[in-house]
Amino acid sequence: MTEGNASARLLIIDDEEQIRRFLRISLRSQGYQVIEAETAGKGLELAATQTPDLIVLDLGLPDADGKSVLNELRHWSTVPVMILSVRSSESEKVAVLDAGANDYVTKPFGIQEFLARVRALLRLPRATERPDAGIYDDGYLHIDLIKRIVSVMGEEVHLTRKEFAIFKMLVSNPGQVITQTQLLREIWGPTHAGDTHYLRNFIGRIRQKLREDTDEPRYLRTEPGVGYRFLDGRGD
Known part of the structure; x- marks a missing residue:
């Protein structure tokens, strides 16, 4: 701690x-x-x-x-x-x-x-106080939310605009559950709040690009029927 x-x-x-x-x-x-x-x-x-x-x-x-x-x-x-x-x-x-x-x-x-x-x-409250706010790096995954750069093992990963928007929303709230409704309303708009199949497809593509084990994801955890959370792998 x-x-x-x-x-x-x-x-x-x-x-x-x-x-x-x-x-x-x-x-x-x-x-x-x-x-x-x-x-x-x-x-x-x-x-x-x-x-x-x-x-x-x-x-x-x-x-x-x-x-x-x-x-x-x-x-x-x-x-x-x-x-x-x-x-x-x-x-x-x-x-x-x-x-x-x-x-x-x-x-x-x-x-x-x-x-x-x-x-x-x-x-969560201290995230905006760190001098490296917007930067995540655990040695395997590097994220720069300001420059919109995501790298895995030093190799840059290309995320589409919507993929990055989803990823940014999750990374900006480490450990916190972001509901499917929140993600859909924020990124697709209120008329798409029920289109959960969109989200599953996009999350699946992001996991592939991060080289995630789909059975035991390292970064993007699914809360069944509720939403998703980003797991901070840097320790406490």
Whole structure:
């Protein structure tokens, strides 16, 4: 874990004491500060007064649905939000991701994957502060978003205009799920929001050009029925 993440403050909004205790112990063992709320009202109050670096939000709260908390947050905050819920339907995931959530984890969950997703989301705010913003290089894949250059093992890869637009949207949000609807609306326009077959074909071509193993992709992960995420291979 990076030094910058060691002092990160996480807000957990969940009415289950056992879940909060489990997350509190796990997160504090990694050096994170943890604050907690068991209701939507308390969660919004702490989000406004304690300036958390990341919010872990349950959807089933006693005084309000978590989606209303997310909607309220997005009126005045860009803090990364991870949804943590027993609701596992694709439509539920798509709805909250389209509403502004950055990730969605279904209960029960593995703590190592959860911590990896936390680290990925905590990298998001600092992306624009780095002097090399717009540059990705892990020794195998090199991306310059400003110059629109993509290289694999030093060999430049040609991406079409739409392929690059898709890739840029994913790379600009490492670790974050970008829904199919978001990608289609942004790149093809609102009238194509349901044309998921376009997206599958383009993602497939990008993977080929990156020399991805289709069974175990290194960079472009599919979240079935929901969308895609770019995996940052540079480590923490």
